[in-house]
Amino acid sequence: MGDNKTNLIINYLPQTLTDEEFRSMFLSIGPIKSAKIVRDKATSYSYGFGFVDYEHEQDAQRAIDTLNGLQLQNKHIKVALSRPGGEVIKGANIYIRNLPKHYTEKEVIDLFCNYGNIVQARVLTDPQTNESKTVGFVLYDKKHEAELALKELNNKTPPGGALPLLLKFADDNSKKVRPPASNMSYYPPRYPQDIYHQIGAPRFPGGPMRNSGSNRFRYNPMAASHNQQGMGGQSNSDGQNILFVYNIGYDTTEKELWSLFSTYGTVLKCNVIWDSQKGQGKGYGFVTMSMWQEGMNAIQELNGYHFKNGPITVSFKK
DNA sequence: TCCGATT
Numbered sequence: 001m002g003d004n005k006t007n008l009i010i011n012y013l014p015q016t017l018t019d020e021e022f023r024s025m026f027l028s029i030g031p032i033k034s035a036k037i038v039r040d041k042a043t044s045y046s047y048g049f050g051f052v053d054y055e056h057e058q059d060a061q062r063a064i065d066t067l068n069g070l071q072l073q074n075k076h077i078k079v080a081l082s083r084p085g086g087e088v089i090k091g092a093n094i095y096i097r098n099l100p101k102h103y104t105e106k107e108v109i110d111l112f113c114n115y116g117n118i119v120q121a122r123v124l125t126d127p128q129t130n131e132s133k134t135v136g137f138v139l140y141d142k143k144h145e146a147e148l149a150l151k152e153l154n155n156k157t158p159p160g161g162a163l164p165l166l167l168k169f170a171d172d173n174s175k176k177v178r179p180p181a182s183n184m185s186y187y188p189p190r191y192p193q194d195i196y197h198q199i200g201a202p203r204f205p206g207g208p209m210r211n212s213g214s215n216r217f218r219y220n221p222m223a224a225s226h227n228q229q230g231m232g233g234q235s236n237s238d239g240q241n242i243l244f245v246y247n248i249g250y251d252t253t254e255k256e257l258w259s260l261f262s263t264y265g266t267v268l269k270c271n272v273i274w275d276s277q278k279g280q281g282k283g284y285g286f287v288t289m290s291m292w293q294e295g296m297n298a299i300q301e302l303n304g305y306h307f308k309n310g311p312i313t314v315s316f317k318k
Numbered sequence: 319t320c321c322g323a324t325t
Contacts, residue, residue, distance in 0.1 A: 011325090012325090048325090093325095095324060095325095097323085120325085122325050123325095124323070124324080124325070126323095133322090133323055134323085135322095135323055135324075136324095136325085137324075137325055139325090170324065170325085171324060242321090244320085244321050246320055246321085247320085250319085271322060271323075272322095273321090273322050273323085274322085274323095274324095275319080276324065278319090282319060282320090282322085283319055283320080284319090284320065284321075284322090285322085286321075286322065313320080315321090317321055317322095318321055
């Protein structure tokens with residue numbers, strides 16, 4: 001492919017979109033030479049993007065005009081001219097940490113646009129709260145632009161920020177196998193029957209016990225009154241009840257951690273830290289409890305508990 | 319493998 005403007009890249013395709021649906025959607029604009037969703041060879045798992053090559057430039061442009069931003073299921077697809085391949089565009093993607101919390105894509109673009117032509121900027125947000133995760137990506141058109149930006153901005157504190165930015169070239173995920181879904185953030189279904197009238201359920205005298213579904217019970221504040229340390233509220237001094245859990249092994253799922261800690265209260269969030277280089281867990285994770293006292297209780301009961309690999313350590317996150 | 323976050 002040369003300078004022709006017939007080839008489109010389509011991003012943010014819903015996972016379940018079939019090749020037939022994809023093709024007919026773009027065929028409705030005009031005749032096409034090819035249409036393809038990029039999938040994992042072995043599993044045919046869609047990578048969420050694809051290419052369409054039109055016979056005519058004006059149809060490609062019309063596809064951009066009419067289909068870009070179209071909502072399909074829970075996604076808004078992006079339709080744009082695909083860039084020509086080759087070495088100069090590889091490694092042009094930068095991964096950013098320590099973005100100021102209030103930075104949106106606009107502020108990121110303002111900061112990074114001085115070093116080259118930005119194809120795309122992204123700030124990752126928590127899907128629950130919409131808050132910035134203070135990490136993001138800037139994809140430049142050319143590799144040398146990314147190299148320049150990295151040199152100029154790495155370890156520099158941006159306007160309105162408190163921490164120096166940490167930049168690196170982003171991993172090339174294009175040929176990697178995706179981690180299993182069990183390593184995504186796990187939010188369990190709600191069981192209304194578990195939320196009420198469970199106070200006073202017996203505590204297990206020994207170690208923790210796997211619980212699931214109907215035999216779950218809530219933390220009983222009366223059973224742990226000896227643990228009170230003057231924290232009448234719901235949070236520790238950080239305003240959070242996040243536990244650091246170490247030595248959980250490299251194959252523990254968030255579902256398993258969730259289940260383990262649910263014995264001691266309401267788990268709000270559970271993360272197993274994933275090593276995308278090695279394709280396995282890093283051996284630790286974080287569990288957010290709804291109340292400080294629940295976290296304290298989990299620490300007392302689970303720190304040193306022999307879980308899968310050996311004794312785990314449980315403490316409040318630093 | 320010892321305090322995340324990888325579109």
